[in-house]
Each structure stands twice: as structure tokens, then as C-alpha cells.
Amino acid sequence: MTSEAQRIEIEAERDVRLAVRTAVDAARSLGFDRTRSLMIGTAVSELARNIHVHACQGYISIETSRRGEAIGLRIVAQDDGPGIEDLDLALQDHYSTRRSLGIGLPGTKRLMDEFDISSEPGKGTCISVSKWK
Amino acid sequence: MASVQSELGDSAVDCLRRRVLDQVYENSLCGVLIDLSGVEIIDSFGLRKLVDIAKMTRLLGAETRFTGIRPEVVASLVDLGTVSSDFVVVADLDAGLAAFSERT
Numbered sequence: 001m002t003s004e005a006q007r008i009e010i011e012a013e014r015d016v017r018l019a020v021r022t023a024v025d026a027a028r029s030l031g032f033d034r035t036r037s038l039m040i041g042t043a044v045s046e047l048a049r050n051i052h053v054h055a056c057q058g059y060i061s062i063e064t065s066r067r068g069e070a071i072g073l074r075i076v077a078q079d080d081g082p083g084i085e086d087l088d089l090a091l092q093d094h095y096s097t098r099r100s101l102g103i104g105l106p107g108t109k110r111l112m113d114e115f116d117i118s119s120e121p122g123k124g125t126c127i128s129v130s131k132w133k
Numbered sequence: 134m135a136s137v138q139s140e141l142g143d144s145a146v147d148c149l150r151r152r153v154l155d156q157v158y159e160n161s162l163c164g165v166l167i168d169l170s171g172v173e174i175i176d177s178f179g180l181r182k183l184v185d186i187a188k189m190t191r192l193l194g195a196e197t198r199f200t201g202i203r204p205e206v207v208a209s210l211v212d213l214g215t216v217s218s219d220f221v222v223v224a225d226l227d228a229g230l231a232a233f234s235e236r237t
């Protein structure tokens with residue numbers, strides 16, 4: 001069960017910062033402590049920046065999620081970009097097609113409690129992550 | 134000594150790099166200390182830019198050390214996996230100065 005989502009279109013670098021701020025604020029108001037709120041913010045920064053850099057544009061949505069008694073924050077990053085050829089490779093540390101650090105996806109997986117990725121070359125990428133309080 | 138306020142966005146970090154490299158060159162500095170106490174989010178992109186600054190100052194003859202990372206930020210850095218030999222952190226200004234003077 002989820003409450004209404006906040007959706008941020010990612011087209012420019014400033015949208016990445018807006019998504020991060022929105023996510024950190026949402027985490028704080030759900031009662032996550034500063035450390036864990038910033039972990040969520042860092043994950044959103046990676047996902048939003050991947051959209052900006054690898055797919056040009058897409059969106060980030062941020063919503064509260066509930067599972068039984070548990071409450072958490074769920075982030076979805078979606079784009080219609082080029083997609084990812086080899087997901088196993090993309091999830092490895094230091095793999096990058098852009099000669100950047102290549103720790104964005106594996107790092108996001110470590111920062112969050114749940115991580116789901118689906119991607120089809122030519123169609124786009126959808127990554128859903130959650131952190132529970 | 135340079136300090137970074139707020140976010141490590143594209144333009145902020147590029148501006149920091151320019152400022153640091155200019156200062157190192159003009160004043161023949163041998164050490165640079167970058168204070169990150171104003172930074173709440175260090176993602177892999179920002180980290181990469183910081184490491185690049187350290188590599189570049191070294192080519193100008195100056196070592197760069199980082200300091201002031203906030204406790205709330207450390208968990209994120211650990212999960213991201215920051216190990217780069219060019220990202221060297223010191224406890225404070227004194228420790229930074231000590232590290233620099235050991236070298237001379």
C-alpha cells in the first residue's frame with residue numbers, strides 16, 4: 001500500500017539536486033534519522049545522475065510504502081533511454097561504459113534495503129529501490 | 134585551505150577545482166586541505182571530481198588532503214565504496230599541517 005508519490009522529471013543537473021533534496025526531506029519527515037536519510041539521498045543522486053548521463057531524461061518518483069507494520073520509502077527511477085545490455089556487468093563495482101567510477105548501481109544496491117532493476121536495450125531502464133525504517 | 138559549502142553539483146565542484154588549481158599554481162603551494170564539513174551528499178560523481186582534484190594538484194606539486202567529513206555522511210561513503218588512494222582524509226587542520234610538514 002502506498003500514499004501519493006512525488007514525481008520529479010530529470011532533464012538537467014539541477015533536477016538531480018532537486019530529486020535528492022526531495023528524497024532526503026521525504027525520508028526525514030517519515031522519521032528516518034539523518035544518516036539513513038542521506039543514504040537514501042545518495043542513492044537517489046546515483047539513480048538520477050544515471051538517468052541524466054546515460055539516458056538523457058526520465059523521472060524519479062518518491063513514495064511512502066507500507067508492508068504490514070513496516071513503513072519505508074520507495075524510489076522508482078525510470079527512463080526510455082538506451083537500456084542496459086548486460087545487467088550483471090552493470091551491477092559490478094567499477095564497471096562503467098563512460099569511464100566514470102562505475103560504483104553507482106552497486107553502491108545504490110548497498111545503500112538501500114531492496115533493489116530491483118529491469119532494463120531492455122533500446123527501450124529503457126526501470127529501477128525500484130526501498131529502504132525500511 | 135578550501136572549504137566546500139553545500140552541494141557537490143557540477144558547477145560547484147568545477148569552480149572548486151579551478152580555485153584550488155589557480156591557488157596552488159600562483160602561490161606554489163605544497164599542500165591543499167579541502168574541508169567537506171558543508172557537504173551532505175557525496176555521490177560517486179562528486180567523489181570522482183574530488184579525487185581528480187587531488188590527482189591534478191599532485192601534478193602541480195601539491196598534495197591534497199580532505200577533512201571535515203560529517204559523521205552522518207560516512208555510512209553513505211562506506212556503502213558507495215570509496216577506496217581510492219587519492220582520497221586521503223585527515224582529522225583536522227593540525228593533522229593536515231602535520232602531514233604536509235612531514236614531507237618537507
Ligand SMILES: Nc1ncnc2c1ncn2[C@@H]1O[C@H](COP(=O)(O)OP(=O)(O)O)[C@@H](O)[C@H]1O
Nearest residue numbers: 050054055083090096097100101102103104105
Ligand atoms: N539509466 C540508465 N540507462 C542506461 N544505462 C545505464 C543507466 N544506468 C546505468 N547504466 C549503465 O550501467 C553502467 C554502470 O552504472 P553505474 O554503476 O552508475 O556507473 P557509472 O554511472 O559511473 O558508469 C553505466 O556505465 C551504464 O552503461
Ligand SMILES: [Mg+2]
Nearest residue numbers: 046050104105
Ligand atoms: Mg552512475
